[in-house]
Amino acid sequence: MNHDVMKDQPIIAYNNGAVSEINDTIALEVPITILVNGIEFGTMMCTPTHIEEMTIGILASEGVILTPSDIDSLSILKEKGYVYVQLKKEDVPIDSYATKRYIGSCCGKSRKFYFQNDVRTAKTVMTKHDIHAEQIINLMEEMQENAINFQQTGGLHNTALCTTAELIVNRSDIGRHNALDKVYGYCLKNKVPLKDKVIVFSGRISSEVLLKVSKMGVGIMLSKSAPTTLAIDLAKDLGITTVGFIRGGRFNVYTHPDRVSFD
Template sequence: MKKEVSEQRAITTYKQGELQETMDVIVAEAPLTIFVNGEEFATMVCSPDHIEEMVIGFLASEGIIFFYREIQNLDLDEEGGFAYVTLHKKASLSSETHSKRFIGSCCGKSRQFYFHNDAKMAKTAASTVSLSPEQCIALMNAMQEESTAFHDTGGVHNAALCTTDDLLLTRMDIGRHNALDKLYGHCLLHRWSVRDKILVFSGRMSSEVLTKAAKIGVSVVLSKSAPTSLAIDLAEDLNITAVGFIREDKLNVYSHHDRITAKGAYHV
């Protein structure tokens, strides 16, 4: 049986000086343990939807696979909270490979902060796609309007892949990384090209989020919230345009400003 992404719970609310009994919509949280070739690899908590995509995207993000075709079989026990993945190859699941810092000789640039699997999977953006501030704001508004789970519960992160004018795919999850992995998994599963696509994200733009974006392969990341200093360093290094604080009619461009143009009239 597939789990629901939200559920009704009885609560007590305080409003206008009074305590009242009412019902509220609460976001669901479920554990998922992933086994790869019979070996336990990771356990995460997530919103119980688009689990197949999340597993595929997570394995690719961790450097276990590069393409969906490397997966021989993927069985989901969504009620029990298990995913069983069989690959066509042996997989290195060493904790050292997936947790040890990679110190590279990059002339002091930010790539030295990657984990081993990040250094292997992150891509330097090569797209020349550009968009106006008005398009950035419109895409953020469109993603927010489409998120019924957020409107119902207020407890999820949202992410979307877009063209300069339209949403192509939206995913949500209680975990911001999970939402991005669901997008990544969908792209791998359906062989989508993302080079000229734009990533729109509801949460803070941390270095981990920026690295996820680089693994997916986008060249522009739009966020409703703030970036971190390391995220900006990574964006500069990876040729990614990072735009934050997209709210109402305002935004800030933090890296590779040339992709954000005012009515196409000039490049910063």
């Protein structure tokens, strides 16, 4: 058992009239507070694995850093629940990143961004890379087969970065946003190019999830679940192909179907 991901919990189980006391495997949730240049950036409720990747992914997606080379030092005190990040630039206005304010901005299109940082960091994806219907089914199956922690707990979201042919890296977390940040952090640390990649996702595609994918620069997103209306609107404008309800040999294409081939 990976004790950073799960723990046993005694429970009372009821099954067709029978009551029993058993141990169940439960997903671990802990607070991790990130401090940047000595200022509290935010606290993430997360699964305490791949914390460095998650921190890098969060800071990049919020526009605090462009690459890991902007970080002078990063130290993790897992037992106390803190990550200390020192940037090479000491005059970065951390408070302006940590405090998100509601705004509406068209940015020349029909987009509606609700957070200031998203206006600055969201990217329109221009990739021409495409994917075949059978590859969509296969990638979802491969991600689920590799989701060992989910199979043991039933309480984690999974995100995989893939080529159209195979899985590259898989990350899990109680929070779907955190799982994406861990994948993004992995890519930044290892200088993985993202234009020709695919994100495979276990959860609902919300507007926040869609924006994170756009900030990564990935043009194809596959999910076992459904997108929201705002996520679809953003995907149309940001050039992202969204495919949902990938289950049992079927799926729905919601935006930019030109990247999906069926022949």
